[in-house]
Amino acid sequence: MLPLDYDRLTRLKPTFATRRVVYSDFISLDDKARALEPGDIVLARIESVGHHDRIERPDGRKAKLKSGDEVVLACGARYAPDRLEATVPEAVGPASMVAASGIAGTVQTWNARLGPATGITILGALHGPDGSRLNLRRYAIDRLPQAGTAPVLAVCGTSMDVGKAHTVASLVHGFARSGRRVAAIKVTGTSTGGDLWSYQDSGAQFVADFTDTGLASTDKIPLDDILDVAGWLIAAARSSGAEAIVMDVADGLYQAETAALMKSGIFKRLVDGVHFAAADATDAQAGVAWLQREGYRVQGISGVLTKSPRAMRETEEAVGLPCYTPGDLLKTHPMKWLLQLAQPLRLTTFA
Numbered sequence: 255m256l257p258l259d260y261d262r263l264t265r266l267k268p269t270f271a272t273r274r275v276v277y278s279d280f281i282s283l284d285d286k287a288r289a290l291e292p293g294d295i296v297l298a299r300i301e302s303v304g305h306h307d308r309i310e311r312p313d314g315r316k317a318k319l320k321s322g323d324e325v326v327l328a329c330g331a332r333y334a335p336d337r338l339e340a341t342v343p344e345a346v347g348p349a350s351m352v353a354a355s356g357i358a359g360t361v362q363t364w365n366a367r368l369g370p371a372t373g374i375t376i377l378g379a380l381h382g383p384d385g386s387r388l389n390l391r392r393y394a395i396d397r398l399p400q401a402g403t404a405p406v407l408a409v410c411g412t413s414m415d416v417g418k419a420h421t422v423a424s425l426v427h428g429f430a431r432s433g434r435r436v437a438a439i440k441v442t443g444t445s446t447g448g449d450l451w452s453y454q455d456s457g458a459q460f461v462a463d464f465t466d467t468g469l470a471s472t473d474k475i476p477l478d479d480i481l482d483v484a485g486w487l488i489a490a491a492r493s494s495g496a497e498a499i500v501m502d503v504a505d506g507l508y509q510a511e512t513a514a515l516m517k518s519g520i521f522k523r524l525v526d527g528v529h530f531a532a533a534d535a536t537d538a539q540a541g542v543a544w545l546q547r548e549g550y551r552v553q554g555i556s557g558v559l560t561k562s563p564r565a566m567r568e569t570e571e572a573v574g575l576p577c578y579t580p581g582d583l584l585k586t587h588p589m590k591w592l593l594q595l596a597q598p599l600r601l602t603t604f605a
Contacts, residue, residue: 255282255283255284255381256282256283256284256285256378257281257282257283258280258281258282258283258380262324263277263280265324266297266324266325266326267309267311267317267319267323267324267325267326268311268312268326269309269310269311269312269325269326269327269328269355269356270310270311270312270314270354270355270356270445270446270447271327271328271330271353271355271356271357271390271445271465271470272295272312272326272327272328272356272390273312273447273465274390274393274394274395274465274466275295275326275388275390275393276393277326279380279382279383279388280297280380280381280382280388281381281382281383281385282380282381282385283297283377283378283379283380283381284346284378284379284380284381284387285346285377285378286346286378287345287346287376287378287379287387288344288345288346289344289345290329290342290343290344290345290346290376290379291329291342291389292329292330292331292342292469292470292471292474292475293328293329293330293389293390293391293468293469293470294328294329294379294387294388294389295326295327295328295329295379295380295388295389295390296326296327296328296329296343296346296358296376296377296378296379296380297324297325297326297327297376297377297378297380298324298325298326298327298349298351298358298374298375298376298377299322299323299324299325299374299375299377300319300320300321300322300323300324300325300351300372300373300374301321301348301373301374301375302321302370302372302373303319303320303321303372304350304369304370304371304372304373305337305338305368305369305370305371305372306319306351306352306353306354306371306372307319307372308354309325309351309354309355309356310354310355310356310446310447310448312447314447314451316354319372324377325351325356325374326356326380327351327356327357327358327374327376328356328357328358328390328445328470329342329343329357329358329359329470330342330352330353330357330358330359330444330445330469330470330471330473331359331471331473331474332352332353332357332359332444332471332473333444333471333473333505333509333510333511334414334444335365335413335414336365336414336415337364337365337368338352338361338362338363338364338365338368338371339361339362339363339364340352340357340359340360340361340362341359341360341362341474342359342360342474343358343359343360343376344360345376346375346376346377346378346379347375347376348373348374348375348376349373349374349375349376350371350372350373350374351371351372351374352371353444353445353446353471354446355444355445355446355447356445357444357445357470357471358374358376389468390465390468390469390470391467391468392468393468394466394467394468395462395466395467395486395490396490397486397489398489398490398493399489399493400485400488400489400492401489401492401493402492402493402495402496403492404437404491404492404496404497404498404499405498405499405526405527406488406499406501406524406525406526406527407425407498407499407500407501407525407526407527407528407529407553408501408503408525408527408528408529409421409422409425409500409501409502409503409528409529409530409531410503410507410512410516410528410530410531410541410545411506411507411530411531411532411541411557412506412507412531412532412533412537412538412540412541413505413506413533413537414504414505414506415558416506416531416532416533416537416557416558417531417533417556417557417558417560418502418503418504418531418557419448419449419452419502420452420556420580421529421531421556421557421580421583422438422449422452422453422500422502423438423452423453423455423456424456424556424580424583424584425500425529425583426438426453426456426457426458426500427456427457427583427584428583428584428585429457429497429498429500430456430457430458430459431457431584434497434498435459435494435495435496435497435498436457436458436459436496436497436498436499436500437458437459437460437461437462437491437492437494437496437498437499437500438450438453438454438456438458438460438461438499438500438501438502439460439461439462439463439487439488439490439491439499439500439501439502440462440463440464440501440502440504441463441464441472441480441483441484441487441501441502441503441504441515442464442472442480442503442504442505442511442512442515443463443464443471443472443502443504443505444470444471444472444473444504445463445464445465445470445471449463449502450462450463453500453502458500459494459495459496460490460491460494460495460496462487462490462491463487463502464480464483464487466487466490467482467483467486467487469483472504472511473511474510474511475511477511477514477515477518480511480514480515481515481518481520481521484501484515484521484524485524487501488501488524501525503515503516507541507544507545516545516548516550517548522548522549522550525550527551527553528545528550528551528552528553529552529553529554529555529556530542530545530552530554530555530556530557531555531556531557531558532555532557532558532559532569533557533558533559534559534565534568534569535559535565535568535569535571535572535573536572537559538555538557538559538569538572538573539569539572539573542555542573542575552575553575554575554576554577554578555569555570555573555575555576555577555578556577556578556579556580556583559577560577560578560579560580566579
């Protein structure tokens with residue numbers, strides 16, 4: 255174990271993924287650490303600045319990276335077909351920063367249109383005052399009992415970058431404009447502050463994601479753990495006094511963890527309605543059919559396809575469900591069905 259001096263600690267660049275971590279807990283560094291696990295907190299040195307040339311700080315500001323910078327990262331896998339695929343690093347040594355929020359991983363594949371990942375050296379695993387290895391789980395939000403009846407609207411989509419986050423933000427804004435207390439939670443994906451800031455700016459009075467329960471990402475995390483995260487965040491949102499909860503389910507329906515989650519009977523009992531985001535009519539038809547085979551009642555379709563009125567008409571004709579632009583989702587009348595707490599939401603439709 256190597257002791258950490260105060261001057262070195264003050265020079266570390268903090269990251270969004272470790273925003274809940276108490277940096278004064280950093281007492282020593284295990285420079286021979288092996289068998290690193292998801293959520294383990296490590297000290298790393300930037301060796302070569304690549305695709306991620308900035309790091310997302312806890313306050314949301316993007317800090318420029320330079321070779322030689324020492325940063326605090328959380329270990330995690332990453333699923334991002336339009337960027338890269340990474341696994342949890344096995345030990346100290348060469349690795350990559352695989353997300354701007356501050357995730358250390360080992361790159362397996364990458365999208366050909368991108369440059370190389372930002373190269374790092376993991377200098378060691380950080381240990382706390384009691385001598386144990388620090389992990390994001392130590393800093394998770396409190397577990398609260400289920401209380402309240404705020405309904406849960408899940409937003410999922412065909413893939414990354416089809417407008418899920420924008421759809422969530424628009425729904426949140428619509429609920430807030432109607433005078434309702436609304437919560438936004440994200441149960442899967444890779445830690446990032448951009449989505450959470452957007453939900454907060456849109457009027458969500460409670461915002462949290464899987465990082466708040468101790469995970470840097472949910473890629474390759476067992477289904478039982480992700481279901482636990484979903485229940486944990488819903489309970490926290492309801493305890494905050496939320497009257498409606500909008501849940502962001504990241505990535506596409508064929509991503510392994512997302513598919514397992516959406517097929518789970520436990521998850522289906524947690525969710526009261528589904529809104530779907532897609533890029534075009536073909537995407538929407540395939541995705542809605544998948545969800546309907548699983549027993550979900552899809553309430554509407556949004557996403558990047560709503561940029562085109564023609565694409566919306568094609569989608570409505572092909573799928574038989576209404577499409578809603580972000581502007582539509584800001585209106586209060588399409589959401590009244592969600593606020594009818596006395597009846598099961600799967601039996602209702604948009605007004």
